[in-house]
Amino acid sequence: MTQWCEHCERSEESDSCEVCGQTLAPNEQASLPWTWKFMIVTTIIYVIWRVYQLISWLLR
Numbered sequence: 001m002t003q004w005c006e007h008c009e010r011s012e013e014s015d016s017c018e019v020c021g022q023t024l025a026p027n028e029q030a031s032l033p034w035t036w037k038f039m040i041v042t043t044i045i046y047v048i049w050r051v052y053q054l055i056s057w058l059l060r
């Protein structure tokens with residue numbers, strides 16, 4: 001996994017930077033932006049609504 005040295009602003013394959021020798025922590029997983037969460041929730045609601053419409057159309 002590629003690490004990132006903030007001090008030298010370069011990527012590093014090993015656990016410590018070859019330039020400054022600083023120990024690098026694995027990148028924290030970026031939290032999902034709220035716009036993405038909103039889009040996902042909206043899509044799920046839309047799909048559920050379409051499935052509901054399809055079922056009610058099939059059963060009429």
Ligand SMILES: [Zn+2]
Binds near residue numbers: 006008009018020022
């Ligand atoms: Zn460095």
